[in-house]
Amino acid sequence: MEASDSEDLFPSNVSHRPWLMQLHGKTDKQEFMDPDNHNTVERKIPLLKGNLCLGCFEDWLLLADKSTKATFFLHRTLDPKLKVYLPPLRGESFEHLGNCVVSSSPTSHKCVVIFVGRGRDVILYCRPKTNVSWTKVQLSIDPQGYHTFTGQVVKFKGKIYVPHGTKVAHRVVVINEESLLKGDCSWTIIQMPYRINGWSHLVVSGQDMFLVLVSTSTLRRGTPTSCTIYRLKTSDQTWRLAESMGGRVFFLGGIQSSSIPAAQAGKQRDCIYVVNQNYRLLDGEGVYKICMQDQTVSLSLLLKRPRGWRCNLCWLMPTRVNLKSKYETLSFSHSLGTDKYEERQVNKEGKKEEKCKIDVSRPWTDMPIELVQLLLPRLNLIDCIRLPSVCKAWRSVSNYIQDAKVHPWLLYSANDSCLLRLFDPIYGKEYSIDMKWFGLVKNLMFHYSRDGWVLASKENKHLFLINPLTRESFGLPDLDHGISTTMSFSSSPTNLDCVVFVVLFADFHVMEISTWSPGANAWSKMSFDNEFGLCVPCNPVFTQGEFYCYKLNGDMLIYNPKKKTLQTLAIKAPTEITGPIEMEEIIARIMQCHLMEAWGDLLTVFRKCAKDPLSIFKLDRINMVWSEVDDVGDLTVFLNHKTSLAKSCLEKSCRNLMYLSGFADEHSKSSASYFLETNKYYPKDYYHHKEPMNCIWIEPSLAA
Structure with a gap:
């Protein structure tokens, strides 16, 4: 296979804009997804069959052969001659390798490949050009073993940053790369600004490093509910709220995260594309697009998850620069009490024509108040709010707010x-x-x-x-x-x-129901054994004097605030x-x-x-x-x-x-x-x- 053949294997514009690549491993067919246009392109690439993708570094893919345990860099041209082999990973499970960072190009003698273990405080590193084996370093960051490395690792200004915690990271461990390679590893810990129910991502963007905190709905599934970005202040290793993303676009999740200018990506500026690796287990992987300018989110695409194989998702960044983004910044034009109407409209032939103007010779004050009163139920709330400002006589209309046509x-x-x-x-x-x-x-x-x-x-x-x-x-x-x-x-x-009515979980075995009524200075609390199961993220509904909410297994919980009783309704949610x-x-x-x-x-x-x-x-x-x-x-x-x-x-x-x-x-x-x-x-x-x-x-x- 010649280098030029890669143009027939990868999507035609993979060098011009970001794509998400999914390696299926067992087959030689791989998928490439455009997160904006929702296009899915399948390509047959025999060279990638049976390989896991462990990372993507500029023009190089870091692959692992599951059968032989061989690891190697492969150039994005897919030229088999452009391979750089690493020492075999004997005795190591690919599932626990975690994420990795690379110090420089694989062809350089200074290149160092560093793996930070997933679910354990272990680091593996080697120099592809000089080492014949991996060096394994066991760190004792948390001797009790409650917290371990989790999430993606990044390298920034001579230091390695990796999230640390239980299932959800709540701090970042900073490892000095130079001390690690000398055999005397030192580290410090940076606390995250706050804990979230969701995802945290570290991403290097230009000369800065950012922490992106994405809160999601309960149980860490569903659409993001908020997104906050912090910039690292390297002088004192603290997080400061970032006012902007500097006109860049973040691509988070998958094997690793990336950041490039919006013009180079051909995307709308200040947007975040994030892979939800827990997205609805039966449906596969989802990619959300978060626009920080108007605080909106959309589901970009939905990927099928192959069974029985570790599916790898990897962002492929463009290698050429687009002149400018095709997207314009969205803006909002309306404000409460004012509307903007166009004075002209375009007909089917493309010609502009004046809107029909009606000359009203009689003043609005001549309209009988009784007739105005009859119109109220057909006016929406905003029109009713404006009603008294039309003329002085209409200020005498009664119940002009209460009689308005109201909808959510x-x-x-x-x-x-x-x-x-x-x-x-x-x-x-x-x-x-x-x-x-x-x-x-x-x-x-x-x-x-x-x-x-x-x-x-x-x-x-x-x-x-x-x-x-x-x-x-x-x-x-x-x-x-x-x-x-x-x-x-x-x-x-x-x-x-x-x-x-609020449902809280002090721990997995105890469910606490807290209630409050006007005039109370504190919550009224009742604890129940957690035999009912966690509630799903569908808020309770109050009807006929009781609160109704779902359990995870589809049963219905009923809480009576007057009797302070909790019971399970003997019906099942209509699920398969x-x-x-x-x-x-x-x-x-x-x-x-x-x-x-x-x-x-x-x-x-x-x-x-x-x-x-x-x-x-x-x-x-x-x-x-x-x-x-x-x-x-x-x-x-x-x-x-x-x-x-x-x-x-x-x-x-x-x-x-x-x-x-x-x-x-x-x-x-x-x-x-x-x-x-x-x-x-x-x-x-x-x-x-x-x-x-x-x-x-x-x-x-x-x-x-």
Whole structure:
């Protein structure tokens, strides 16, 4: 095979933009995925058959032959003559090798290859040009063995940085490379800014090193809910919040992480592509695209995971420079109380024509107040808010807010310190809410909403109930310990019988239910043996005086706040759980669920994975079973993993429709949706769906 033959094996533009390569190992067919265009290209590459990919360093692939234990560098031209062999890894398991770093080109005599073990504090290193065996170094960073190396390793300014912890890293071990090679290894420890339920990635970008913390939904699955970037200050080895990514793009996860300028990648600047290696076990691997400028996330692609073989994912970076990115920065144009209308429109022939202008000779004051009152139920909330400003006579209209046609809006935070966004899915308009009265909302996390109020938190500890439209807020006592999995509340906190309901896990064997009501200075807590199983990330629903929430095995938990009793409802979630099955597969099968209440009925929506159809069920309380329904009549369903709502909608075009909590694509402001009548998504390609990371449906309310 000649070097030029690689152009027929790799995708044609692999040298111009990043691709994700998946080696299947047992076969000579490999997959290449474009994370933006969702293209999957399969190539037959005999030279890669039976090999694991251990790393990709500029133009070199580090491969391992599982049968012979041989490790070698192979140039990206796939020329078999361009190979650099490493000493054999005798007695070492590839599964425990972990990630590696390379000091320089494999052809250099100064090249050093360093492996940092996965799940153990072990380092292996060698010099390909001079060593005939690997040097093994056992470190005693945690003598008790509770914490070990985990995650990806990077090399930066003569030091090796590797995350350290249990299953989720909470600190970074910094190893001096020079001392390691001299046999007198020294290290220091840097604590991460805070612990997260999600992923942490180290990435070197230009002359800086960044720490990317991605929080995900409960149980570390589902879409990212927030993303924070820190820059390392090398003078004192501390993390400082990064204001920007410097116009670069990060490619995280897989075997290792990379960073290149947006122009070279041909991508939108300040975006992060991250591989979720735990993404819905039954469906395979997922790649999320996180846009830091507007704080949105989209599922870029979904990969099939081959069974019985360690699947390797590796980012292939471009080797040539594109002149400029084809993407433009997205911007938001609407603000609360103001809309921008175009004065011209384009017809099918491409000619511009003036909009029809109607000359209104009579003033609005001539319209009878009785007629204005009749129009109120057909006006949306924003139009009703503007009503008194039309003329002085209309200020006498009674109940102009209470009679407004109200439907749920999507509330989310963008990259602003004191602004929240509201998106109307039916009319496709977006508004901004000034939150200076509350303070900084950039790091405010939404958890649940009801009656116009939102249960939110700061720093995963301080809880608040806020009404963004009436500018009211209630501070709740801090949660002192445990991992919160689900939370909700029963009604507006202005009602004395309001109950805030939070499920905490002090440890794996104890479940704690905490409740709070207006006027209380502390949480009321009750502990239960964890025989019920962890709750799935579908918040509880309050109906008929009780909170309903799912267990992992599909059972329904019911908590009565007045009687303070917890029981299991003798029904099963409508999932395909048959025969012996692993717990992780049970989790995967019921993770995509939504629970809601409509007119006293309990509804649930299930989806196996992102591209599958949605199924909706209603609880038959007589026979205590879930019954699938083909349509929901005049209801409109608003789906979100934090709060889902089912409401009657006056717009006929919205009936029997499900709105997803996001936009149809990256450029339009139309809502992604699902039509129950046709069982089809809009847009039809689900991977174009773009969702704010921190968002929730809210029923706007101006009632005090």
